[in-house]
Amino acid sequence: MSSPHQQKTSIRLEACGKTFGDGTLALEPMTLDIKGGETIVFLGPSGCGKTTTLRIIAGLESPDAGGRIFFDDQEVTNLPIELRNVGMVFQSYALFPNMSVEQNIAYGLKIRKLPREEINSRVEEMLDMMHIEELRHRTVDQLSGGQRQRVALARAIAVCPKVLLLDEPLTALDALLRERLRIDIDRLLRGLGITTVYVTHDQAEAMSLGDRIVVMDKGRAAQVGTPREIYFHPKETFVADFIGTMNRISGVAADGQFTTTGGSMSWQSDQNGSVDLMFRPENAELTDNQSNAFTGTVATSFFLGDRTRIIIEGIGDEKITIETGNRVELVQGDEISIAIDPESLVSL
Numbered sequence: 001m002s003s004p005h006q007q008k009t010s011i012r013l014e015a016c017g018k019t020f021g022d023g024t025l026a027l028e029p030m031t032l033d034i035k036g037g038e039t040i041v042f043l044g045p046s047g048c049g050k051t052t053t054l055r056i057i058a059g060l061e062s063p064d065a066g067g068r069i070f071f072d073d074q075e076v077t078n079l080p081i082e083l084r085n086v087g088m089v090f091q092s093y094a095l096f097p098n099m100s101v102e103q104n105i106a107y108g109l110k111i112r113k114l115p116r117e118e119i120n121s122r123v124e125e126m127l128d129m130m131h132i133e134e135l136r137h138r139t140v141d142q143l144s145g146g147q148r149q150r151v152a153l154a155r156a157i158a159v160c161p162k163v164l165l166l167d168e169p170l171t172a173l174d175a176l177l178r179e180r181l182r183i184d185i186d187r188l189l190r191g192l193g194i195t196t197v198y199v200t201h202d203q204a205e206a207m208s209l210g211d212r213i214v215v216m217d218k219g220r221a222a223q224v225g226t227p228r229e230i231y232f233h234p235k236e237t238f239v240a241d242f243i244g245t246m247n248r249i250s251g252v253a254a255d256g257q258f259t260t261t262g263g264s265m266s267w268q269s270d271q272n273g274s275v276d277l278m279f280r281p282e283n284a285e286l287t288d289n290q291s292n293a294f295t296g297t298v299a300t301s302f303f304l305g306d307r308t309r310i311i312i313e314g315i316g317d318e319k320i321t322i323e324t325g326n327r328v329e330l331v332q333g334d335e336i337s338i339a340i341d342p343e344s345l346v347s348l
């Protein structure tokens, strides 16, 4: 872009909580540092406080007493949204229906009283960046959902905001469009390097877009970390269960061995006695060995083309799901053994 976002704005939430007038505790006091240029994703089920957090950052909602927000070193807690220089995109397209695509994109620039020349060139840039040149003269009601979100993004970015705030921008789109626009947004955010806060309930979106993810549970940040940290090292059962498939096996740890009704494996740990261990489907594989392995029976198997998903019972109390790239044909009741990568075991 000709007017790049040279300085990357960092955001600091300091003990920002939110209790609504009716007594609803939407957000427990949260302290979080978002780095300049970072894309941070708030991920969690509906009602966990994602939008509230975003609105506090935007200046549409003020935090409870004691909460403070900073953009770089500037405290913005009492600064209204129009003075915070944020760009926002929502799930429902808040575009002006009676204006053309061009006019929608130019809107914020006109409000800021930029010279006409500059407005025109910025609009061109945005049309080009979002691949919507051919839509410039259409009105909003002549656009598909995906096209509207492209215009909404263009309008939000056109004003060179310090911070970009996106609230479930893909949720209203069908799966294929969602996937395509997600890839474009990813490229866009990496190219712009603008500090972005992205809210979603979709774990695949969070994993692919976020430099870091904040997993939210009932108004609380359950865990903050990179997608890999969140996936491989969940700190709470809520996080482990919310993201991907996590297997759970209960057994007994003693003398460097973990033993269940289905077998045992070596597992170095300080823990002794009953333990629940967790692992991801991709961290176990079929084996012919009886030692350092667990044996159960096939409950179901699904051929997925490139992989086969196998549901196994009899290894612990719960069924276990594994995925294998091996060409196997299994039927219900077949006896099979699996080896679990000890590095992948999570104990909570």
Ligand SMILES: Nc1ncnc2c1ncn2[C@@H]1O[C@H](COP(=O)(O)OP(=O)(O)O)[C@@H](O)[C@H]1O
Pocket: 020, 021, 022, 024, 025, 026, 044, 045, 046, 047, 048, 049, 050, 051, 052, 053
């Ligand atoms: N203006 C409001 N007044 C009262 N309760 C609200 C208000 N806005 C949101 N809430 C409640 O706060 C909680 C968090 O809402 P929200 O931040 O919208 O969640 P999410 O975006 O994660 O779905 C919910 O229980 C919701 O019903």
Ligand SMILES: [Mg+2]
Pocket: 050, 051, 052
């Ligand atoms: Mg929401």
